[in-house]
Amino acid sequence: AQSxxxxxxxxxxxxxxxxxxxxxxxxxxxxxxFWYVQHPNKGxxxxxxxxxxxxxxKGINGFEAEFKKSETSFHLTKPxxxxxxxxxxxxxxxxxxxxxxxxxxxxxxxxxxxP
Amino acid sequence: xxxxxxxxxxxxxxTGQSMTLQCAQDMNHNSMYWYRQDPGMGLRLIxxxxxxxxxxxxxxxxxxxxxxLNKREFSLxxxxxxxxxxxxxxxxxxxxxxxxxxxxxFGPGTRxxxx
Numbered sequence: 001a002q003s004x005x006x007x008x009x010x011x012x013x014x015x016x017x018x019x020x021x022x023x024x025x026x027x028x029x030x031x032x033x034f035w036y037v038q039h040p041n042k043g044x045x046x047x048x049x050x051x052x053x054x055x056x057x058k059g060i061n062g063f064e065a066e067f068k069k070s071e072t073s074f075h076l077t078k079p080x081x082x083x084x085x086x087x088x089x090x091x092x093x094x095x096x097x098x099x100x101x102x103x104x105x106x107x108x109x110x111x112x113x114x115p
Numbered sequence: 116x117x118x119x120x121x122x123x124x125x126x127x128x129x130t131g132q133s134m135t136l137q138c139a140q141d142m143n144h145n146s147m148y149w150y151r152q153d154p155g156m157g158l159r160l161i162x163x164x165x166x167x168x169x170x171x172x173x174x175x176x177x178x179x180x181x182x183x184l185n186k187r188e189f190s191l192x193x194x195x196x197x198x199x200x201x202x203x204x205x206x207x208x209x210x211x212x213x214x215x216x217x218x219x220x221f222g223p224g225t226r227x228x229x230x
Contacts, residue, residue, distance in 0.1 A: 009155075034218065036221075042223065042224075043119075043205060043221045043222055043223040043224050044158075044205065044221040045221075046218055046220070049218055090157060090158070102160055102163075102173065102174075103148075103158075103160065103219060105157030105158045105159070106157055107155055107156060107157045108155075108157055
């Protein structure tokens, strides 16, 4: 079975400081993992995707995530937060095998960036 | 190239009324999905269509029906709306079949309120 746990429902940082959004996953198969971002009243935009090619994945807007199989984690980081990064972030694992077609979403982490 | 489009953007219904949410994609994707988003719940899959002519239930299908009209269009119907169906509905599409774990691209959403 697949599942995703986002360890923080809210994260607040000051502009210019690092961002860390934590995600742990559970998967019976070699997973595909995603981070999506949702700005207020908008749809979801793909930030980055892991598909087993490289453990460190670079995404848009300076975000990156590292796949750590031993820790079953896929944390999202950014060296320096910008005000425009304030949004909700979802960690997602793709279902395989008997759960074909399913994306399993975490409950989201709301990122607030203070000036 | 508009990506995934959804209509309407907003809708208010009375309990017991019916309506259809429309979704279309112009990326020639094979698979399409309907999700609902509720506060603190992430996104939950209602129905999906792995390919034209097929549909399958997701995590929360009760109270909904779907039609894959053609490769481009995937509609979601509420036959008798209930207040519990107040939510934001997102349509998504992906290129390959679900087992590939392909990236899903999301529409802007429909905000539905059932009074």
